[in-house]
Amino acid sequence: MAIITAPGTTEKLGRSEPAIRNNARRNRKIRDNVTGHAFLIGAVLCFALFSWYPMIRGIVMSFQRTKRGVTTWVGWDNYTRIVADPSFWPAWKNTFYFTVLALILGYAVPFFVAILLNELRHAKGYLRILVYLPVMLPPASALFLFKFYAYDPSDAGLFNAILKSLHLPTSQWMQSADATMPAMVIASTWMNMGGAVLIYLASLQNIPGELYEAAELDGAGLWRRIWNVTIPQTRLILALLAMMQIVATMQLFIEPLILANGAGTEDSATTVAYLIYQHGFFQNDLNGAAALGVIMLVVLAAFSAVYVRLTTKQD
Amino acid sequence: MAQESGTRTLVSQAQLRRGRGRIVYWTLLATIILGFTLVFLGPLYWMVTGALKSGTEIAQTPPTLWPQHPETDNYVNAWHDLNLAKLLFNTFYYAIGAVLFQLILDTAAAYALSKLRPALGNVILGAMLATLMIPAMVLIVPQYVTVIDLPIVHVNLLDSPFAIWLPLVANAFNIFLLKRFFDSIPEDLMAAASVDGAGPLRTLWSIILPMSRPILGVVSIFAVTYVWKDFLWPKLVMPSAETRTVSVGIEAFSRGTSMNEIVAASVIAAIPTVIIFLIFQRNIMSGLTAGSVKG
Numbered sequence: 001m002a003i004i005t006a007p008g009t010t011e012k013l014g015r016s017e018p019a020i021r022n023n024a025r026r027n028r029k030i031r032d033n034v035t036g037h038a039f040l041i042g043a044v045l046c047f048a049l050f051s052w053y054p055m056i057r058g059i060v061m062s063f064q065r066t067k068r069g070v071t072t073w074v075g076w077d078n079y080t081r082i083v084a085d086p087s088f089w090p091a092w093k094n095t096f097y098f099t100v101l102a103l104i105l106g107y108a109v110p111f112f113v114a115i116l117l118n119e120l121r122h123a124k125g126y127l128r129i130l131v132y133l134p135v136m137l138p139p140a141s142a143l144f145l146f147k148f149y150a151y152d153p154s155d156a157g158l159f160n161a162i163l164k165s166l167h168l169p170t171s172q173w174m175q176s177a178d179a180t181m182p183a184m185v186i187a188s189t190w191m192n193m194g195g196a197v198l199i200y201l202a203s204l205q206n207i208p209g210e211l212y213e214a215a216e217l218d219g220a221g222l223w224r225r226i227w228n229v230t231i232p233q234t235r236l237i238l239a240l241l242a243m244m245q246i247v248a249t250m251q252l253f254i255e256p257l258i259l260a261n262g263a264g265t266e267d268s269a270t271t272v273a274y275l276i277y278q279h280g281f282f283q284n285d286l287n288g289a290a291a292l293g294v295i296m297l298v299v300l301a302a303f304s305a306v307y308v309r310l311t312t313k314q315d
Numbered sequence: 316m317a318q319e320s321g322t323r324t325l326v327s328q329a330q331l332r333r334g335r336g337r338i339v340y341w342t343l344l345a346t347i348i349l350g351f352t353l354v355f356l357g358p359l360y361w362m363v364t365g366a367l368k369s370g371t372e373i374a375q376t377p378p379t380l381w382p383q384h385p386e387t388d389n390y391v392n393a394w395h396d397l398n399l400a401k402l403l404f405n406t407f408y409y410a411i412g413a414v415l416f417q418l419i420l421d422t423a424a425a426y427a428l429s430k431l432r433p434a435l436g437n438v439i440l441g442a443m444l445a446t447l448m449i450p451a452m453v454l455i456v457p458q459y460v461t462v463i464d465l466p467i468v469h470v471n472l473l474d475s476p477f478a479i480w481l482p483l484v485a486n487a488f489n490i491f492l493l494k495r496f497f498d499s500i501p502e503d504l505m506a507a508a509s510v511d512g513a514g515p516l517r518t519l520w521s522i523i524l525p526m527s528r529p530i531l532g533v534v535s536i537f538a539v540t541y542v543w544k545d546f547l548w549p550k551l552v553m554p555s556a557e558t559r560t561v562s563v564g565i566e567a568f569s570r571g572t573s574m575n576e577i578v579a580a581s582v583i584a585a586i587p588t589v590i591i592f593l594i595f596q597r598n599i600m601s602g603l604t605a606g607s608v609k610g
Binding site: 032033034035036037039040042043044046047049050051052053054055057058061115116117118119120121122123126127128129130131132133134136137138139140141142144145146148149150154155156157158161164165190195198199201202204207209212213216222225226229230247250251253254257258272273276277280281286289290293294296297300304 | 323
């Protein structure tokens with residue numbers, strides 16, 4: 001913002017009208033700047049202390065080692081140590097496995113639930129409340145319900161009782177290495193799908209009705225209308241939520257902690273987030289945990305780059 | 316709640332009214348209502364009634380649908396053994412503080428960024444929004460290290476409520492929501508207030524805030540539910556038994572206590588957020604979609 005008042009004009013006795021106005025404006029500008037930053041300072045300090053600084057500190061820490069209060073630079077040592085941890089590869093394998101399962105279940109299911117709800121003319125409010133209700137439960141509460149009552153490996157458990165009454169084979173759930181991940185995905189989808197359903201519903205309501213009208217006149221059946229109208233019209237939201245889902249599943253922590261007591265049988269539940277916690281707060285290895293955090297950030301950045309490429313290409 | 320014609324969806328109104336379409340529609344509606352009630356309310360029913368069963372009844376096969384001798388022992392024992400009153404009070408205290416800190420500091424910041432527009436405002440906004448890209452788990456270790464020894468002042472915030480309140484102010488989503496709402500308030504109103512001699516604080520207090528009640532409500536509700544649901548961060552920064560939140564407290568006791576008692580405690584811990592949801596469900600749902608659809 002250039003201030004156009006020429007120097008000296010204000011000093012003159014007979015000040016001209018525009019000069020006074022300019023001067024007043026300049027004073028207001030300065031005052032607004034000062035008050036503006038005064039209003040900002042609280043939030044900016046919090047961001048600086050708890051977001052911006054930790055970001056840099058995390059990267060710095062991953063190249064250091066603190067022993068008995070003495071911090072030294074150790075190069076890539078933390079990274080090599082964390083990669084050599086026998087749980088490192090299982091943790092990534094489990095995290096990706098969970099991400100894939102969650103994309104199939106936790107991503108496709110809410111979309112079709114939203115399409116279904118959008119077609120209904122009755123009980124919409126009730127159904128929306130039902131879908132969102134689990135989102136409001138504290139995750140610890142919901143997970144203890146699953147752990148003790150639903151995934152009880154004996155026939156007294158809810159899921160096994162249902163399976164048994166349908167004459168299907170029962171499962172050991174969290175006691176079995178194979179069932180651990182699917183069981184965690186089921187619990188996590190039940191807890192979290194409400195948010196995605198509501199977001200899809202809102203974007204479905206923005207689709208102009210004429211598009212369906214036109215498609216129907218052209219003889220498009222139900223599935224063709226979904227494929228050629230609904231999905232293209234909600235493309236951006238679909239892509240955005242896919243990205244958000246990947247970021248969220250990468251941070252899977254409380255599910256393994258509560259359902260599987262952390263690692264589960266034979267490392268079947270260890271996730272990358274749990275490994276960060278394990279290193280940082282049990283093995284007294286904050287530097288190794290920071291290094292794993294940086295690795296996670298790099299992996300997510302790669303996903304984001306792919307996402308940006310895919311979503312900007314079409315426009 | 317029937318929607319009138321005008322907003323047409325995948326299937327046309329006319330098709331649903333015709334003979335076969337009508338039968339399919341009503342069958343589908345009944346199935347969905349029944350199915351959704353079973354899937355989403357069923358587990359909650361199981362949880363509440365399960366905790367009313369005795370230890371022998373819960374281990375019975377097949378499980379009983381309705382407790383044979385309902386007893387409130389589990390709830391009463393959980394309340395005393397886990398000191399739930401203290402845990403609930405702690406969580407409530409952290410939640411209220413988080414609301415106050417967010418409302419005051421985030422509203423002030425969003426107001427400055429939207430209306431006062433100081434120099435470098437856009438750079439600051441960009442740096443704030445950039446934090447949305449960084450997953451919480453990546454920052455957990457350096458944030459913890461920062462909290463146990465704050466830079467410059469060298470204060471340890473462990474077991475202090477500020478360890479929960481202050482990091483929550485750094486919430487870019489709130490800043491974004493509030494700023495977008497303030498942006499929609501016409502500039503003329505600001506100019507009029509200025510002509511009447513109102514300073515920035517006065518304008519914020521008497522003009523902006525009264526108009527922003529809906530969005531302030533959404534921010535407050537989200538802050539309360541966030542604190543109530545959060546787990547890992549309070550587990551790390553509130554290590555003492557006296558300062559724990561309710562979720563962390565239940566988890567800490569889960570290994571040495573009977574499972575019925577833990578589930579009973581889980582039910583009690585979930586009651587406040589469920590009540591908040593039932594009261595404010597309209598605000599919560601509209602706030603959720605407001606931030607995401609247009610972004």
